[in-house]
Amino acid sequence: MAILKILKYGDPILRQKAKEVTKISKKIRILIENMIDTMYANNGVGLAAPQVGESLRIFVIDVSKDNEPYNPIVFVNPKIIKKEGATAPKEGCLSFPEAFCQVRRYSEIRVKALDINGRPFVLEAKNGELLAYAIQHENDHLDGILFIDHARNIFEATEVLAANNLPQLENDKLLNEADLEELILQKEAKDKEGDC
Ligand code: NI
Secondary structure, eight states, rough: OOOOOOOOTTTTGGGSSOOOOSOOOOHHHHHHEEEEEEHHTTTTTEEEGGGGGBBEEEEOOOOOTTSSSOOOOEEEEEEEEEEEEEEEEEEETTEEEEEEEBOOBEEEEEEEEEEETSSSEEEEEETTTTTHHHHHHHHTTTTOOOOOBSSOOOOHHHHHHTTTTOOOOOOGGOOOOHHHHHHHHHHHHHHHHHHH
């Protein structure tokens, strides 16, 4: 067991497209165990292999609450096979210490992946819950996409990055999510109606 070093925003590995895992060897299993230990040691909800310098399609997530038992989920070669709805959570990332900003996400997703034993599974996350956007966040890491690329408000993101001495937004990486933004605005309008 080992706690691995987490790469910070600005490291080029975080922008690479990670490679598929061809065999879950002993070495890969050890990497996964160390990723889980590293996630817990840093109080993270998720960690992707590129964040520890391994450009491989692997991530781990644990969305259990403080009073619940540990429940790490391992995703090898994941694929998001369905995405629907919209939500705008405030996210952070272990590669961006102390920096949080609002992003655009789908509220419901279905993902398929292999577990640590190479067995396929399908997982569904609904209602815009933490698991749904954590999976999107970690899956993005495997394609060199970072949460700030989904920033809803680039002024907020710019300020947050500067305040935490992190490199600035990369304009060519910002995602055009007009459709998702439209869905978020509709949802916000509806939620407001409910308040009256
Ligand atoms: Ni992250």
